[in-house]
Amino acid sequence: MGVVNVTADSFSDGGRYLDVDAAVAHGRWLADEGADVVDVGGESTRPGATRVDAVTEAKRVVPVVRGLVDAGVTVSVDTMRAPVAEAALAAGADIVNDVSGGLADPDMARVVAEAGCPWILMHWVSDDRFAGGAGGRAEYGDDVVGAVRDHHARRADAALAAGVAEEAIVLDPGLGFAKDG
Numbered sequence: 001m002g003v004v005n006v007t008a009d010s011f012s013d014g015g016r017y018l019d020v021d022a023a024v025a026h027g028r029w030l031a032d033e034g035a036d037v038v039d040v041g042g043e044s045t046r047p048g049a050t051r052v053d054a055v056t057e058a059k060r061v062v063p064v065v066r067g068l069v070d071a072g073v074t075v076s077v078d079t080m081r082a083p084v085a086e087a088a089l090a091a092g093a094d095i096v097n098d099v100s101g102g103l104a105d106p107d108m109a110r111v112v113a114e115a116g117c118p119w120i121l122m123h124w125v126s127d128d129r130f131a132g133g134a135g136g137r138a139e140y141g142d143d144v145v146g147a148v149r150d151h152h153a154r155r156a157d158a159a160l161a162a163g164v165a166e167e168a169i170v171l172d173p174g175l176g177f178a179k180d181g
Contacts, residue, residue: 002030024067041078109162
């Protein structure tokens with residue numbers, strides 16, 4: 001998976017791909033270099049990042065998704081918001097990559113179920129309702145693996161209950177998100 005951050009403040013490439021043409025060119029380059037999927041995100045999740053509104057996020061990602069899809073690239077949209085996912089899917093995105101694991105927007109499960117697309121559910125325990133990026137710590141006791149496994153089981157059960165197909169659920173342990181030690 002290659003990543004195109006259409007943001008001003010991402011930790012890896014913030015500001016480099018705010019221009020649609022530059023973002024699409026980078027995504028095409030990633031695909032040409034072997035990325036099977038190009039993940040397009042319009043909101044930084046770096047520690048301390050301030051959330052952007054859904055309208056801004058959609059304006060950033062939808063034209064890039066459309067440009068990559070038109071070029072034959074398989075695209076995932078990295079968003080925690082159902083309206084942004086819905087707009088990106090309508091523009092041709094194939095996958096929803098939700099770093100909140102479906103917790104930030106309760107309507108995400110419906111959007112994904114109706115689209116019939118894969119849903120990447122990342123593990124990220126956030127005590128600020130995903131308002132401040134990937135910083136912070138979570139307490140896992142002596143069993144971080146068990147805590148992540150149990151969390152994923154609950155999120156997968158919720159996705160199934162919402163009508164998401166079992167084979168469409170992808171679980172991401174969220175390395176680097178509120179985990180250390």
